[in-house]
Amino acid sequence: MIKIALLGCGNIGEFIANAVYRGIIHCKLVKVFDKDKNRSKDFLKDVNLDFEVVDNIDDLIEGVDLVVEAASQEAVTEYALRILESGKSLMIMSVGALADNRLFRDMKKAAMKRNVKIYIPSGGIVGVDGLNAASLATIDSVEITTRKNPKTLGVDVKEETVIFKGAALDGVRKFPKSVNVAATLGIAGVGLDGTLLRIVADPKVDKNIHEVHVKGDFGEFTTIAKNLPSTQNPKTSWIAALSAIALLKKLTNVVHIGT
Ligand SMILES: NC(=O)c1ccc[n+]([C@@H]2O[C@H](COP(=O)([O-])OP(=O)(O)OC[C@H]3O[C@@H](n4cnc5c(N)ncnc54)[C@H](O)[C@@H]3O)[C@@H](O)[C@H]2O)c1
Numbered sequence: 001m002i003k004i005a006l007l008g009c010g011n012i013g014e015f016i017a018n019a020v021y022r023g024i025i026h027c028k029l030v031k032v033f034d035k036d037k038n039r040s041k042d043f044l045k046d047v048n049l050d051f052e053v054v055d056n057i058d059d060l061i062e063g064v065d066l067v068v069e070a071a072s073q074e075a076v077t078e079y080a081l082r083i084l085e086s087g088k089s090l091m092i093m094s095v096g097a098l099a100d101n102r103l104f105r106d107m108k109k110a111a112m113k114r115n116v117k118i119y120i121p122s123g124g125i126v127g128v129d130g131l132n133a134a135s136l137a138t139i140d141s142v143e144i145t146t147r148k149n150p151k152t153l154g155v156d157v158k159e160e161t162v163i164f165k166g167a168a169l170d171g172v173r174k175f176p177k178s179v180n181v182a183a184t185l186g187i188a189g190v191g192l193d194g195t196l197l198r199i200v201a202d203p204k205v206d207k208n209i210h211e212v213h214v215k216g217d218f219g220e221f222t223t224i225a226k227n228l229p230s231t232q233n234p235k236t237s238w239i240a241a242l243s244a245i246a247l248l249k250k251l252t253n254v255v256h257i258g259t
Contacts, residue, residue, distance in 0.1 A: 008071030096172030
């Protein structure tokens with residue numbers, strides 16, 4: 001059984017731990033770490049899961065196969081390389097951190113050297129499977145429009161307003177908690193600098209909506225995800241947590257469906 005450690009005991013971390021508890025994923029949760037000790041101390045204390053709460057990254061890494069990051073872009077920047085260089089695989093939710101080209105390049109080098117993997121779940125978007133396949137031929141354009149309630153985006157506008165239009169590379173830095181999906185799309189396709197991101201603050205919507213459009217030699221596709229926000233953290237769509245769980249499940253599944 002794969003031994004996993006959780007970096008981040010928030011909303012997504014809790015979903016993942018619960019999926020382990022309910023036997024949905026056949027992994028053993030061995031350790032958890034959160035910079036907020038109150039979060040890790042009380043993490044799933046009502047559930048009978050035998051994991052250790054640690055207070056630093058070195059203890060988290062020790063004795064596990066895979067670290068699941070569900071914390072923040074800063075956590076990826078601070079710890080990703082150390083995790084991979086220690087010979088542990090890493091699943092990343094705060095994908096926007098990989099806008100740092102040098103960091104991502106060093107992470108890939110470390111993963112190759114230690115023969116471990118970097119896993120990036122699809123998160124809140126649909127279409128990553130299609131883009132993976134399509135990018136084996138020429139891609140002409142990759143665009144994503146993210147539409148959220150202004151409160152979720154932390155802006156104060158009274159009517160539908162485009163608050164960002166530009167390269168995903170810049171957008172994920174400006175809105176580090178809201179558009180990690182744009183980084184995922186960039187990595188799967190033509191890069192973060194070549195992926196066009198629009199962020200729309202729309203007081204009329206109560207869902208996190210991501211519309212993806214890809215054009216290339218294969219033809220074109222458009223996908224629209226209208227995601228319900230998590231109750232614990234409205235910035236995070238529930239399906240993003242489910243996507244992490246689905247990828248963990250895939251690691252141990254006999255049958256693999258989808259690219
Ligand atoms: N890839 C995607 O599609 C996608 C979708 C939703 C959310 N996310 C990202 O996933 C991450 C987790 O989301 P969430 O809803 O669980 O957030 P959350 O705020 O509910 O939980 C994050 C937890 O991580 C802890 N943390 C933050 N930085 C840390 C650090 N440097 N070291 C240790 N602990 C740290 C926080 O104290 C908190 O308890 C966020 O960065 C979020 O933006 C990605």
